[in-house]
Amino acid sequence: MRLVAIFAALAAVGLLAILLRPRSARAEVPKAGDLAPDFSANAVVGDQTTPIRLGDYHGRPVVLYFYPKDGTPGCTKEACAFRDGYSKLARWGIAVLGCSIDSEESHRAFAKKYSLPFPLLLDPDKKIAHSYGADNGIPILGLDRRITFVIGADGRIVKVYPKVDPATHATEIIQDLGANKEPPTPTATPTASPTATPRVSRRASERPAREPDEE
Numbered sequence: 001m002r003l004v005a006i007f008a009a010l011a012a013v014g015l016l017a018i019l020l021r022p023r024s025a026r027a028e029v030p031k032a033g034d035l036a037p038d039f040s041a042n043a044v045v046g047d048q049t050t051p052i053r054l055g056d057y058h059g060r061p062v063v064l065y066f067y068p069k070d071g072t073p074g075c076t077k078e079a080c081a082f083r084d085g086y087s088k089l090a091r092w093g094i095a096v097l098g099c100s101i102d103s104e105e106s107h108r109a110f111a112k113k114y115s116l117p118f119p120l121l122l123d124p125d126k127k128i129a130h131s132y133g134a135d136n137g138i139p140i141l142g143l144d145r146r147i148t149f150v151i152g153a154d155g156r157i158v159k160v161y162p163k164v165d166p167a168t169h170a171t172e173i174i175q176d177l178g179a180n181k182e183p184p185t186p187t188a189t190p191t192a193s194p195t196a197t198p199r200v201s202r203r204a205s206e207r208p209a210r211e212p213d214e215e
Contacts, residue, residue, distance in 0.1 A: 029133035
């Protein structure tokens with residue numbers, strides 16, 4: 001019994017040490033109006049892995065969402081909701097990027113299983129998450145927090161969503177960005193017909209030609 005009590009005490013001390021250990025400093029979360037932190041990383045798109053920079057999307061809005069882990073119930077709901085609403089965002093030129101600390105193999109399996117059409121950023125060293133204040137959302141496990149940033153076409157943060165309901169978040173984004181409406185139809189600039197006859201003023205057309213001897 002004494003041995004069991006000793007092991008129980010050691011386990012309790014170990015758990016307390018984990019809970020009270022110093023947490024790595026988390027960067028401040030960028031606010032609306034701030035310039036979005038730039039990043040360069042590899043990303044899984046379907047079966048492919050390709051390099052991506054935030055600057056590649058300059059000139060179009062970007063939805064950058066951080067999530068804890070591939071395949072977990074909440075993260076699956078969120079990813080599938082963005083998948084289902086992706087066409088509405090895409091027709092407005094809005095890009096979607098997911099980001100977590102999962103491996104390339106995990107991202108690829110996650111994207112394939114749920115047919116995710118948007119890139120999943122690889123961030124194993126948490127550089128991207130740290131620059132957005134999204135790292136260590138679950139300190140014991142070292143996972144990112146669930147948070148979303150909408151970045152405008154000019155590269156500045158438009159809105160931050162610090163509290164996310166995975167099941168309804170994509171719909172919330174679509175409504176807030178107006179992507180639930182039909183995009184405006186481009187209007188063609190009218191051009192002159194190549195066969196059009198130039199208009200001549202009535203006064204000029206009715207003026208008689210001057211005879212040479214009138215000089």
